[in-house]
Amino acid sequence: MxxxxxxxxxxxxxxxxxxxxxxxxxxxxxxxxxxxxxxxxxxxxxxxxxxxxxxxxxxxxxxxxxxxxxxxxxxxxxxxxxxxxxxLQLRPLPEGEMARLREELPAGTGTQALLGSASELLSAMSHFVGVVSVPRREQFAFRHIDFVPLDAGRVLAILVFADNDVQNRIIQTRRPYDAGELERVSNYLNRHFAGRPVAEIRATLLRDLRAARNEMESLLAHSVELAEQALGGDADGALGEGMLSEGMVLAGQTRLMGVQELSDLERLRELFEAFARKREILQLLERTVQAPGVRIFIGEETGLAPLEGMSLVTAPYVSGDRTLGVLGVIGPSRMAYDRVIPVVQAAAEVLGAALKS
Structure with a gap:
C-alpha cells in the first residue's frame, strides 16, 4: 500500500x-x-x-x-x-466467507476454471468488478503432449499442463509431417521433459540440438520446431475460451451500471471500453505483481482516464515461491474498503494455495 x-x-x-x-x-x-x-x-x-x-x-x-x-x-x-x-480499521474476513472461498476455489481444479471462479467470487463478494491476471504458461510444467497432422502445413498440438489445464494449439510448420514423425517427437518430449517448466524445455532442446550427431539430429530438429511453437507461451492459435491468451479475466462489469457515481452514460461507456481493451488495466495490474500485500489505487493514481473516480484494490497470488499473478476489485472510490480489502487479501491466499496443490 x-x-x-x-x-x-x-x-x-x-x-x-x-x-x-x-x-x-x-x-x-x-x-x-x-x-x-x-x-x-x-x-x-x-x-x-x-x-x-x-x-x-x-x-x-x-x-x-x-x-x-x-x-x-x-x-x-x-x-x-x-x-x-x-x-481505516480492518478485520479478518469472517470464517464463513473464508470457507466459501475454499469451497469454490478447490485444489486440483484446472487453472482456467480457478481463475474464472476467482473473478466471479471477487465480484459477488464485493458487488463490483472482479479481475484476475492470468499466469504465463511458462510458469507451469507440462505433463503430456500429442501432435495430430491437419494438412500440409498445419499440426494440432494437444498439451496437458501440470495444473490440469488442457490446451489445443494449431501450429504452422515449415514442411509437412506425417503421423509417424509426429509420434516420435511427442514420445521424445514426453519421455525426457514431462514435469519440467516450458521455458526450460525450449532451452534444453536447443542446447541438445547443437551437441547432437547423426540420427538424433533430425529428431531433435523436428522437436525444436514443433516444441518452439507448441510450448511458445500463449500462442495465438490456442483454441477454447481464450482466457489464457487474453492475459486477464474480468467478471461483474454490469454491476457498475447501478453505481450512483456512474450514472453518466458517456462515463460508463468509456469504462466499459477500457474493460474490453484490457491492455491498460492489465499493465496496471502488472505494476503490482512484485509488490507484497494489498495495493490500492485511487482515482488518478491509476494513470487511466476511464478509471477517474474509481479505485482498484489488488493483491498478488503466490504459489510456493512464485508470484503467478495479481487479482483485485475495481469499483467506485466510494467503496467499503474495510470490506473489499479483506476479500481481496483472502482470495489471493486461497487461489495461490489451490494452484500450489
Missing part, C-alpha cells in the same frame, strides 16, 4: 476522527455529510460550529470538497488516500 501522506500525520485527533466519520458516512449513504450529522455520530463533544471550522481546514488542505448543491462535504481522492492509509 502506498505510504501515508504527510497531511495524515499532521492532523490532530479531532480532525482525524471527523474525517474518519465523514468518509464512513459518505461511503454508507452516498450523500454529502454536514456538521449536524457529524455532531451526532462522531463521538466528539464539540459544537457544530467547531466541526464546521475543522471541516473548512480539511477542505483547505485538499481532503474534502463541497458540492455546489449541498452544505455538506464529500471526500476527495486525497481524502480517501488518507482514510485507507491511516484511518
Amino acid at each position: 502506498p505510504r501515508t501522506t504527510a497531511t495524515a500525520k499532521e492532523l490532530d485527533p479531532r480532525a482525524r476522527q471527523l474525517l474518519r466519520t465523514l468518509i464512513s458516512r459518505h461511503i454508507r449513504d452516498g450523500e454529502p455529510v454536514g456538521s449536524q450529522t457529524l455532531a451526532r455520530h462522531s463521538g466528539l463533544a464539540v459544537s457544530p460550529a467547531t466541526i464546521r471550522n475543522i471541516l473548512a481546514d480539511l477542505e483547505e488542505i485538499g481532503l474534502l470538497a463541497s458540492p455546489h448543491t449541498s452544505a455538506g462535504r464529500v471526500p476527495t481522492a486525497q481524502g480517501y488516500r488518507v482514510f485507507v492509509d491511516s484511518l
